[in-house]
Amino acid sequence: MEIPYVVQPRPDTGLYNAKLGIWLFLASEVMLFGALFSSYILLRIGAAPGAWPHGLLNIPIGTVNTLVLITSSITVVMAWASLKLNQFNRFKMFQGITLVCAMLFVCIKSYEYYDKFTHYEVIMTDGMVADGHLVEKSDTHITLKHVAVFHEGEGTAGDHHGEHREEMRIEAAQIRKMENYGPWHNTYLAIYFTLTALHALHVIGGAAVIAYLWGPGSRMWKTDPERFTNRIEISGLFWHFVDLVWIFLFPVLYLL
Amino acid sequence: MRQRRTLPRRIDPMSLKAFHIVFITASTLLSFGFGAWALREYLSEGASPTNLTMAALSVASGVGLIVYGRYFLKKLKTVGYL
Secondary structure, three states: OOOOOOOOOOOOOOOOHHHHHHHHHHHHHHHHHHHHHHHHHHHHHHOOOOOOOOOOOOHHHHHHHHHHHHHHHHHHHHHHHHHHOOOHHHHHHHHHHHHHHHHHHHHHHHHHHHHHHOEEEEEEOOOEEEEEEEEEEOOOEEEEEEEEEEEOOOOOOOOOOOEEEEEEEEEHHHEEEEEEOOOOOOHHHHHHHHHHHHHHHHHHHHHHHHHHHHOHHHHHHHHOHHHHHHHHHHHHHHHHHHHHHHHHHHHHHHHO | OOOOOOOOOOOOOOOHHHHHHHHHHHHHHHHHHHHHHHHHHHHHOOOOHHHHHHHHHHHHHHHHHHHHHHHHHHHHHHOOOO
16 A cells, blocks of 8 residues: 655645645754753843853854854755756755754754863852863863853853963862862853753754655655655754854854 | 736645754844844953854855755746745
8 A cells, every 4th residue: 555645745745745844843842942041041030140151152062063064054055956857966965064063053052061161160268260271170270271160159250350271270178169160160060061962862863864865765766756855854954953043042052 | 818827836834845944044033133142242241252253254154054044945947846
């Protein structure tokens, strides 16, 4: 028995099966990300005045990542249009660029995560705070680089204007508390890691599907080109959704 | 003789083309918004060349996205899938 509406749209909905399926899936994704965005907004407006951290993220790096994703959305559409124009080699080229962009995005995001996990806030016994990147850690001491030193409770992390030092050695006996900028550090970083890690998982998942359709899955072009083109459209719709989420995430997390 | 008017073809709102137009519109707004933000930072936090560079680049990318959006609409008119 042949499954109907695999390629041609259903007359009543105007959609073929896979397109209806992906839009239902995207609707559930909107609810997932919508709930997290709502949580962010409520946490943000519920924070004490001046307590919400600013300047913790590297804006130029985030901007580059935004440009990478916008480029990948353009190439994914060009790949689909190439198939519509019966240009399989151009499809391969454009979809290849999309995959490179996806990998680049994940690499840049990993670097940002690494930067946060090596960024430490060290509260010393004399009430001073040293904020910098870990260079060396031993039982007797730690060494930080690009350090800002300020009094505890003076401003919020990221925008303090204390004394700046290139490198600083702190003896273990001087340390009262030491914590990196992981998701446990504060509410902002908790929601930042939750949202961006979930988004990165979507990027990896989307890239895996695109890679399959670019590689072994592309054999379908020879047997059923119309159905293959529809598959590319479906993967493109998901990719656009993932990129659109980032278009909202970037200003909310990095700028505001 | 009265010429017959051709109605504009309706864009399928659930097609990749329609979603791409929405995406490019959102990206263009982000570019100009980010440009305004970077310029404000440049003016309020002292003359940091990074902020001015980011403002200029984001406005340029916003203009580039508008040009691309127009090109995209024009180019894909030849693709008979609407």
